[in-house]
Amino acid sequence: MLDIKWIRENAEALDEALTRRGSSATASDILRLDEKRRQHLKALQDWQSQRNEASKQIGKAKASGDAAAVDEVMRAVADLKTKIQDGEKLEREIDAEIDAVLATLPNVPLPEVPFGTDETGNVEVRRTGEKPTFAFKPKEHFELGEALGLMDFERAARMSGSRFTVLRGDLARMERALGQFMVDTHTHEFGYEEVSPPLLVRDEALFGTSQLPKFAEDLFQTTDGRWLIPTAEVSLTNLVREEITDESALPLRFTALTPSFRSEAGSAGRDTRGMLRQHQFYKAELVSVTTPETSLEEHERMTAAAEAVLSKLGLHFRTMMLCTGDMGFSSRKTYDIEVWLPGQDAYREISSCSVCGDFQARRMNARYRPAGEKAAPRFVHTLNGSGTAVGRALIAVMENYQQEDGTILVPEVLKPYLGGLERIGAR
Template sequence: MHDIRAIRENPAAWDAALSRRGAEPMSSQVLALDEARRAAIHAAETAQAEQNKASKEVGKAKASGDEAEFERLRALVGQKKAEVADMNEQAKALDTQLTDLLMGVPNLPLATVPDGADEADNVELRRWGTPRAFDFTPKEHYDLPGVLTGMDFETAAKLSGSRFVVLKGAVARIHRALAQFMLDTHIDDNDLQETWAPVLVKPEMMYGTGQLPKFGEDSYETTNGWWLIPTSEVTLTNTVHGDTVEESTLPRRLTAHSQCFRSEAGSAGRDTAGMLRQHQFEKVEMVTICHPDACEDEHDRMTRCAEAILEKLGLPYRTMVLCTGDMGFGAQKTHDLEVWLPGQNAYREISSVSTCGDFQARRMNARFKPEGGGKPGFVGTLNGSGLAVGRCLIAVLENGQQADGSVSLPEALHPYLGGKTRLTAEGTLA
């Protein structure tokens, strides 16, 4: 959420930043609500002071025997009491309107974010690895001979419908190995704290990280009001929801492997083949909660953590900085990692790493107490995929495919597969 004081101090700059994201200027609407709210609060305080003064005079009038003055003052006390209640109610209603309005406004982009309308305007920062030259036409993951028996879309459709998959045998084990490898790397090499958390959360947690109120159609709500998380960013970031933590405990760097659930609203017809875009999938998430001044350095650090996973797996990728028109709602700046998929002859997103500044912290009311004393401030938050497990499975299978239908598996996974090094064309590990 946004700092109302910053909007008051420089509404033109706030509108200009919003316009970079393609949003309409809103400062006049926000400030009109804010002014009306503040006026109602002032009126309530004024009426309260007048009520208090009249209350003190009531006793004096009673003691002096001035019945007319006593009745006048008593009526005035009642009148002011009603005014206080009415003004407080108006102020509360206006405050709710203002909060609801600001809750629907996206974060402001940093100055280093390139302007643009959509993904075509994203800017490449760097590349790692060289896509392999095949002496045969590479297949997509779901057409590989060794995958056919281990990636069952027909049974999944019977169980749950489209955009689900049942993984079996060797393919399921490779998928599990990838998640374990990612977790171990983040814990042992990157000093992230392993965390296990619920996948069902209260609605206020979804508000805290920005999935609500605008994007409810992208997630699943249960009949009793819980929400299935679209990513464990929701749970990990909200561990400080409503808290004031000691600055000495920052940064908090967390990682979790979880099931994730997305309705994929608005994606009809996109990536319908294979398991690239699913309603249920697994992800290893990274979250950092830090001093807001450290967000830029943490963003680069987290990006390197995600990049290192791909490098250890030998998967070519490129790192992009998203333009203003392609960033997520809560992000100030986002780096996307796109892995090379030879079956599609294209780079496809496998991780987004975003810094949110204090945007989510304001929604969560998450603060830190400065070590040197002083007023508590809002923490900074960052999140990123480290990585999407299913998409990483796709990349491993497609990049390692051989002419005989087998798949050569990355050396980094061998210890997690009992020393096995390849997926045979028959769908077994060897």
């Protein structure tokens, strides 16, 4: 959530940022509400001062023995009390109206983020590794998986509908191995703390990480009002909600391997074949909580951690800086990592790493106490990233390591997790 004080001082900058993100300029509407609130608070303070002064007069009137004067003063106090009660109710209503508007505003992009309306405006930052070459026409993952008898979309659809997959045998083992390999990499090499978080959360948690209220249609909700997490970012970032952390404890770095659940609203007709876009998938999530001064450096570090996973797997990928029109709602700057899929002859997103500044922290009231200062606590900065999407990593391994006979070689780094298995063949 944006700071109302910052909006007062930077109204033009806000409108410019919203325009760059493809939204309507709304600073004037917010400032009108803010001015209404400030004028109302001044009136409320005046009434409270008048009530306090009138209350003092009651004793004097009683001491004088003037019953009429006592009645008059007490009526004035009662009238002011009613005004104040009504005024406090109106204050809460105005505050709620302002908060409702602020809750719908996206974060302000950093100056270096390129302007663009959609993914065509994204800018390539670097490429890593080499595309594999084949002496045959490479197949897509679903062709390989079905031919091996290890990937079953038909049975999944019969029990759950579209956008679900059943993995069997060595493909199921490889999916599990990929997730374990990712978490081991992040904990052993990059200092992330492994967490096993809740998969069901309340409204407040999703509001904190900005999925609610705007993106409710992308989520699954249970009958008791809880929500299935769309990413472990929600659970991990909310570990610091409503807390004040000592600066000496920062940065906090968390990782979790969990299922993620997404309704994929608005994606009808996209990636309907295979397991690129699923309602349920595993992801190794990365979350960092830092000071404002170190968050941009942490963003580069987090992105490097996600890139390391793909490099170790021997996959070719490119890193893109997202433009203003393609960024997530709570992000100030985002790198997408796109892995090469030879079966599709295309790059596809496998990780997205974002720095959010204090945007989520304000929604969660997550703060830190600066070291050696008597200053008031400050809001932390939060970051999140995929380290990486397990299902898409499985797809990438299948397509990049496929052989002409339809078998799939096992990357060296995964062999210890698969008991030394060299190749995945038919079930």
